[in-house]
Amino acid sequence: MTARELAGDICRTLQFSGFKAYLVGGCVRDLVLGREPEDYDVATDAHPARVQELFPSSVDVGARFGVILVAADGAQVEVATFRSDVGYSDGRHPDRVEYSSLPEEDVRRRDFTINGLMLDVETRQILDFVGGQEDLRQGIVRAIGAPELRFREDRLRMVRAVRFAARFGYVIEPATFQAIVAAAPHITEVSAERLRDEISKLLTEGAARRAFELLDKTSLLKACLLEIAAMKGVAQPPEFHPEGDVWVHTLMMLERLPPGAPATLAWAVLLHDVGKPPTFKSAEETGDRIRFDGHAEIGARMAVAVCRRLRFSLSDIEQIEALVANHLRFKDVFQMRPATLKRFVRLPRFEEEHLELHHLDCLASHGNLDAYEFVRRFLRETPPEEVRPPRLLTGEDLKAMGFTPGPLFKEILQAVEEGQLEGRLVRREDAVDFVRREYRHAM
Secondary structure (H helix, E strand, O other): OOOHHHHHHHHHHHHHHOOOEEEEEEEHHHHHOOOOOOOOOEOOOOOOOHHHHHHOEEEEEHHHHHHEEEEEOOOEEEEOEEEEEEEOOOOOOOOOEOOOOHHHHOOOOOHHHHOEEEEEOOOOOOOEEEOOOHHHOOEEEOOOHHHHHHHOOOOOOHHHHHHHHHHHHHHHOOOOHHHHHHHHHHHHHOOOOHHHHHHHHHHHHHHHHHHHHHHOOHHHHHHOHHHHOOOOOOOOOOOOOOOOOHHHHHHHHHOOOOOOHHHHHHHHHOOOOOOOHHEEHHHHHHHHOOEEEEEEEHHHHHHHHHHHHHOOHHHHHHHHHHHHHHHHHHOOOOOOOHHHHHHHHOOHHHHHHHHHHHHHHHHOOOOOOOHHHHHHHHHHHHHHHOOOOOOOHHHHHHHHHHOOOOOOOHHHHHHHHHHHHHHOOOHHHHHHHHHHHHHHHHH
């Protein structure tokens, strides 16, 4: 069963039981736009307890706010009782809710007019109490009611306004826009996890450049990602970066990110040059050209700091750090020894993320893809077993040869692997002879 089928069944069951029930929110917006919604939500005048009686397998995920999750055959739909919200002391959750029998009261507590539509699944009638259909036709993101109040209720709505405007190619209505500018400093009141997830959506929905241009224009960029705002106006050597400053270069890379790009790659695109502003040296200072000595290493540390602040998982932090730290190494691939190149391409998610980051970096600057094509050819022509060959020796082998376990084990095994990757050591016997010859003093 699909979520759409489940949502329809829920609405029909509620209506058959004497209640009002409608599809609501983003799913209706997407259906009107001819898009397939990612998820479905239902709004009803049935109270949570009654919803749970009608759907015994449902789960209370927020009964305090009138929200019940109904699941069936792998699909799930949130069912919320019509309500009005009273007070938002924590800037996200209402202090209390008052249930209502009127759908228009429920709509008026929601964020934007384009998300305030309801749809009767039986009659196909759209209920529009806030002018959402006209704003969809005009391409406008407009807060429902007073925008200052909507953003005070949940500060994250400011970033969501940017995301919807970027994703659909809409404009933000002037009063809504000005309210965002005025309240932008308060975005820090949003939890790190929620802000991280919303920015990740900005980066991966296929309109990242437009989204970050809007973040900048609304003053949200400086408020939540000061390190990125610092890229503006930082000049680059024109012989390598004819496109302009670090900010423009980053925007051009963001523009090429496809919908559904891995979040770690998208964040690495955003952060790969974050070390340039603090390492900038002018041509006058260096005596030849603008330089950013050590920017990859410093940028990697800065990227880790940003990711920790936004509560990324440890595995995501490690991947983003590796992407930023290694993004300049592609310029050296022609001179790399075979072992070094093989270790380089063994980095986790190398082709999907490291190589693609370099590809985007080139396309948004000098356009020279020689290193990119060289690595692609190497990967295509080199058998996987040569890139990741089975180990010729193990620690147990070293003990059997008379070595005492300790730090030397790592050095010996790395030296053996080096010879293996270089093609000098092919058989186990070659490795044994090599170790006995080179490390006989330690036996």
